[in-house]
Amino acid sequence: MTFIESIILGIIQGLTEFLPVSSTGHLTLAGKIMGLIDLNKPEQWTAFIAVIQLGTLLAIIVYFWNDLWKILLDFLSDNVLNPKRFSKQTSNSKMGWYIILGSIPVVIIGLGFKDIIEGVFTKNLYVISGSLIALALILALAEKKGTFKKDLTMVTWKSALIVGFAQSLALIPGSSRSGTTITAAMFLGFKRETAARFSFLLSVPAILGSGLLEFYHALHYLDKDGLLILLIATIVSAVSGYLTIAFLLNYLKKHSTYVFVIYRITVGLIIIILLGFNIISV
Numbered sequence: 001m002t003f004i005e006s007i008i009l010g011i012i013q014g015l016t017e018f019l020p021v022s023s024t025g026h027l028t029l030a031g032k033i034m035g036l037i038d039l040n041k042p043e044q045w046t047a048f049i050a051v052i053q054l055g056t057l058l059a060i061i062v063y064f065w066n067d068l069w070k071i072l073l074d075f076l077s078d079n080v081l082n083p084k085r086f087s088k089q090t091s092n093s094k095m096g097w098y099i100i101l102g103s104i105p106v107v108i109i110g111l112g113f114k115d116i117i118e119g120v121f122t123k124n125l126y127v128i129s130g131s132l133i134a135l136a137l138i139l140a141l142a143e144k145k146g147t148f149k150k151d152l153t154m155v156t157w158k159s160a161l162i163v164g165f166a167q168s169l170a171l172i173p174g175s176s177r178s179g180t181t182i183t184a185a186m187f188l189g190f191k192r193e194t195a196a197r198f199s200f201l202l203s204v205p206a207i208l209g210s211g212l213l214e215f216y217h218a219l220h221y222l223d224k225d226g227l228l229i230l231l232i233a234t235i236v237s238a239v240s241g242y243l244t245i246a247f248l249l250n251y252l253k254k255h256s257t258y259v260f261v262i263y264r265i266t267v268g269l270i271i272i273i274l275l276g277f278n279i280i281s282v
Helices: 002-017 023-033 041-065 065-081 092-114 113-118 125-145 157-171 176-186 194-218 224-251 258-276
Strands: none
Touching: 002 023, 002 041, 002 224, 023 092, 023 113, 023 125, 023 258, 041 065, 041 157, 041 194, 041 224, 065 194, 065 258, 092 157, 092 194, 125 176, 125 258, 157 194, 176 194, 194 224
């Protein structure tokens, strides 16, 4: 991988991690086109994707710094320094519990199906195109059925667990972490912007855990140049990711997600056509 290729992949990661269009799907498609994926060692590509997500994690931390800091302080205050019953805790402290609860499904499923997730099957473009189209239809249904009345103060343990389970479905390439969680929250009646905001907050533990774990594994087969390329892609993803967060939250205040529905179906069909004409390989 060259430095230019790492910059391109970093931009793609930052743009697509937060939009409900699947960063893994776009990165894998780009990797296939650029000939960067070794099907004999698919776990290396999985590690690369997971590590550069740390850049988008940095974007979340910077953008939501005030929110995350207040959640951490109140959580420690209400549960460690001055323990209180859950019903008596502040909304920030409760949000901390909701983030923890919502992260449990992706941890269990991620560890349980680690070999499958890192295998060749999850790099299959038919799987990715199918996921892109399938979730597009589900997202469209959420737009039709959603009431869009709830805000963050109305998150409950039940909704956190449901959205958390939806996040675990993002382990299927092409589905999209933000796509599955935003869709689930919309079905539960949350406003579009609120669904995106909770999706981003919920992603912090999952991205941090998978990114650090895969970075540790990546050290075994990365040389000095490889680490530099990985660092460049991660930094670029952080910058483009921050800009994407700002754009999406502002966009969803006034617009629906139908543009992403159309985009997902279009990309899914294009991939199938390219595969059909053998322009790209599975």
